[in-house]
Amino acid sequence: MQFDPSAMPWQEGYQLMTGAIVPRPIAFVSTMSESGVLNLAAFSFFTAASANPLAVAFTPMRRQDGTRKDTYMNIMATRQFVVNVVTDAIVAPMNETSPEFAPDVDEFAVSGLTPSPSVRVKPPLVKESPISLECELLQSVDIGEGPGSASLVVGKVVYIHVRDDLLDGLRIDTASLRPVARLAGHLYTKVDADTIFELVRKR
Numbered sequence: 001m002q003f004d005p006s007a008m009p010w011q012e013g014y015q016l017m018t019g020a021i022v023p024r025p026i027a028f029v030s031t032m033s034e035s036g037v038l039n040l041a042a043f044s045f046f047t048a049a050s051a052n053p054l055a056v057a058f059t060p061m062r063r064q065d066g067t068r069k070d071t072y073m074n075i076m077a078t079r080q081f082v083v084n085v086v087t088d089a090i091v092a093p094m095n096e097t098s099p100e101f102a103p104d105v106d107e108f109a110v111s112g113l114t115p116s117p118s119v120r121v122k123p124p125l126v127k128e129s130p131i132s133l134e135c136e137l138l139q140s141v142d143i144g145e146g147p148g149s150a151s152l153v154v155g156k157v158v159y160i161h162v163r164d165d166l167l168d169g170l171r172i173d174t175a176s177l178r179p180v181a182r183l184a185g186h187l188y189t190k191v192d193a194d195t196i197f198e199l200v201r202k203r
């Protein structure tokens, strides 16, 4: 089968793309509104973006009604956010944050996850997440307009938290981290010792 995205409703292109680009790591993003309301939301359109400066990128899309998500609005207002890594221990509370709550709803309270003070930015870390990246907004690039369009949010990583037991020098033990990644629809996958293999890069 072949498909022409320009001849399809955007929702169908989304379905094909999210089935094709798998597994996707999940940025569990904490932000704070200008008035101090905490916000927590998951984003699987997420990647590392640069090593120098150290940077990450994720894309909050517009909702079906064309409005912007709270995460995006908070970052544009405060220029700060934290990316927390999702592990199998916190995937259930992560899912509790996914409904479209009103901007005055604190998803830390909804999910039962614990806000813990950051060092360089105002939004708190998710205490239960073993890795958190404190970020300052570098750039936001609009991709289209209207429902389903997105903004690529690029953040400079200004402080890094890694749980001590995961570290051997600067090497993070992936099997112990047990990260969760998103597949298509409601499906997820886990990384553990059985699914990891080594392939030494040729020079």
Ligand SMILES: Cc1cc2nc3c(=O)[nH]c(=O)nc-3n(C[C@H](O)[C@H](O)[C@H](O)COP(=O)(O)O)c2cc1C
Pocket (backbone or CB within 6 Å): 026, 039, 040, 041, 042, 043, 044, 045, 046, 059, 060, 061, 062, 068, 069, 070, 071, 072, 094, 095, 097, 098, 099, 100, 101, 182
């Ligand atoms: C695992 C997972 C991944 C998600 N990835 C994205 C994404 O990449 N972009 C997006 O706009 N929404 C994504 N969502 C939906 C948002 O998390 C959801 O719209 C959330 O309510 C936005 O919250 P906010 O308005 O507080 O920012 C994802 C949801 C889940 C559960």
